[in-house]
Amino acid sequence: MNAITLRSVTKHFGEVRAVDGIDLTIGQGEVVAVLGPNGAGKTTTIDMVLGLSTPTDGDVAVFDLHPREAVERGLVSAVLQSGGLLKDMTVRESVEYTAALFPSARPVDEALTAAGLTAIADRRIKDCSGGEQQRTRFAMALVPDPELIILDEPTTGMDVAARRAFWQAIHADAEQGRTVVFATHYLEEAETWADRVVVVRSGKVVADGTPAELGAMTAGRVVRATLPDADPDALRALPGVVEVEVRGSSVTLVSTDSDALARHLLTQTAARDLEVAGRSLEDTFVALTGGDAETTPAPEGLPR
Amino acid sequence: MTTAPSTDVTSRPLPRRTLVNPTILRIEMRRLVRNRRILVFTFVFPAVMLVFIGSQITGSDDSMGPHAVANVGAYVMASMAVYGAVMATTSAGASVSIERAAGWSRQLRLTPARPLSHVVVKMLVAVVLGATATLVTFVVGAATGTAHVTAIAPWWQMALVIVLGSLVFAAFGLFMGYLLPSENAMQFLGPMLAILSIFGGLFSGPLPTDSLYGQIAQWTPIYGLSQLAHWPLTLTTTGAHDAFRMAWVLNLVVWGLVFVAGAVWRFRRDTERV
Numbered sequence: 001m002n003a004i005t006l007r008s009v010t011k012h013f014g015e016v017r018a019v020d021g022i023d024l025t026i027g028q029g030e031v032v033a034v035l036g037p038n039g040a041g042k043t044t045t046i047d048m049v050l051g052l053s054t055p056t057d058g059d060v061a062v063f064d065l066h067p068r069e070a071v072e073r074g075l076v077s078a079v080l081q082s083g084g085l086l087k088d089m090t091v092r093e094s095v096e097y098t099a100a101l102f103p104s105a106r107p108v109d110e111a112l113t114a115a116g117l118t119a120i121a122d123r124r125i126k127d128c129s130g131g132e133q134q135r136t137r138f139a140m141a142l143v144p145d146p147e148l149i150i151l152d153e154p155t156t157g158m159d160v161a162a163r164r165a166f167w168q169a170i171h172a173d174a175e176q177g178r179t180v181v182f183a184t185h186y187l188e189e190a191e192t193w194a195d196r197v198v199v200v201r202s203g204k205v206v207a208d209g210t211p212a213e214l215g216a217m218t219a220g221r222v223v224r225a226t227l228p229d230a231d232p233d234a235l236r237a238l239p240g241v242v243e244v245e246v247r248g249s250s251v252t253l254v255s256t257d258s259d260a261l262a263r264h265l266l267t268q269t270a271a272r273d274l275e276v277a278g279r280s281l282e283d284t285f286v287a288l289t290g291g292d293a294e295t296t297p298a299p300e301g302l303p304r
Numbered sequence: 305m306t307t308a309p310s311t312d313v314t315s316r317p318l319p320r321r322t323l324v325n326p327t328i329l330r331i332e333m334r335r336l337v338r339n340r341r342i343l344v345f346t347f348v349f350p351a352v353m354l355v356f357i358g359s360q361i362t363g364s365d366d367s368m369g370p371h372a373v374a375n376v377g378a379y380v381m382a383s384m385a386v387y388g389a390v391m392a393t394t395s396a397g398a399s400v401s402i403e404r405a406a407g408w409s410r411q412l413r414l415t416p417a418r419p420l421s422h423v424v425v426k427m428l429v430a431v432v433l434g435a436t437a438t439l440v441t442f443v444v445g446a447a448t449g450t451a452h453v454t455a456i457a458p459w460w461q462m463a464l465v466i467v468l469g470s471l472v473f474a475a476f477g478l479f480m481g482y483l484l485p486s487e488n489a490m491q492f493l494g495p496m497l498a499i500l501s502i503f504g505g506l507f508s509g510p511l512p513t514d515s516l517y518g519q520i521a522q523w524t525p526i527y528g529l530s531q532l533a534h535w536p537l538t539l540t541t542t543g544a545h546d547a548f549r550m551a552w553v554l555n556l557v558v559w560g561l562v563f564v565a566g567a568v569w570r571f572r573r574d575t576e577r578v
Binding site: 001050051052063064065069071072073074075077078080082083084085086087088089093096097098099100101102103104140141144147 | 313316317318319320325327328331334335338339402403406407408410411412413414415416417
């Protein structure tokens, strides 16, 4: 039985196809990152998996159940991107309130400990930092002891230390076999914390694999040079070239054999001002999601 | 779409269908007590006004007549109790606006919580808060000697009318809370209730229905409750009362139905939103 099964799922808001035919299964125990630019359909998809909205077409099942039933049985819970907390409640009250709603909740103190909140349990939400609020949402999500936990851009707005503390708490928890699915636009979070990365663009899955597999999808290096009157077709025939872009006298090539290409360009053509650069994971991502990607580079010092 | 789930999944119990959860009721109560604005408008303001106005009424001005069991101070006390209770119940109902703005309603949809039981809890909190506001005003009125009522019946009759009647305003608060997108619906509703109280004749003496003021007053939502709450005080030592008018009950019931219908309408829209 899969934790999540999406079959030809679409979600339209008027003319906008927020989700445009997603087929995806996520097995139990997987830690999956859903990566995509803003507006790719990540949050819309998560809402449907949580039963917060219904698909325009297609099927959504969570542990083979209707999402709402999975929520009611405490099989799935979520840490949403923002909101969901009342400023005048304390951290403990927020968790207690949630626990009171589930028939077999984990003890409140256990959830507070797992989220590293014991020391600030009696603090009001309005006096908590963004990271502390996010860990409160995490503690609330732990209360039903779910088989699947979904995190929607969980570290947005956190500083480096808060980010590390948050992921360490999640990681410790995932080791007990819980299925974890998180949406992010921080590429390094996906690379560091996920076993599997699903890249979404314009409401569709455009890539799905381990971080290593995804990295390999866009192998090669970028070679830039000044070469007047370049012929793109001739360039395409050069060693290892997989991509060609010509803008006036500026030429950008992607090659799987950059050494041979560079040698050829400098010895056999009029090319000058040659630059060779490696491709980053971000290049991979941009290549997959297109130039419209609004990716945010991860801040320095991400936990490794 | 769903296939037969494995035992692992269905071994997890579905939630009990309880309408009122004691833990949640306790947290909701604590939240209200923490809210200074609510405390000021429901407890402090009516008590202070009662003592202040009471101190201005002296001697023969304080008498309602030779056979009356109650003095003018008792009338002021009833007015202030209504005001405090209406503020309390409206605040309790309107707190859903903050919850919606903060995404708390959405968070609750990730739990087995029933939206209806949330409303029931709000109503219960409203009753307790409204009853407390009434009690505080009565205690202050009696303890400071502002209000004299030489019979027992008017006390419990007033209390009953105010506590039950102010529930209409819990529905009003819920309606407005679901209607207004604002995070602080009470900043708008507080002044509105004050104006409605004035137009409903809550702070004036008995209203002759042939005056322009009386004509306007009887169409406004606080009028019925105000008149009903004061009526027990018209008792005399001979056991007579002023005439009871069904128009008061009608006013309260009709406005109550309007508010409940409005709250149900907005509530449905809120919970069906997908």
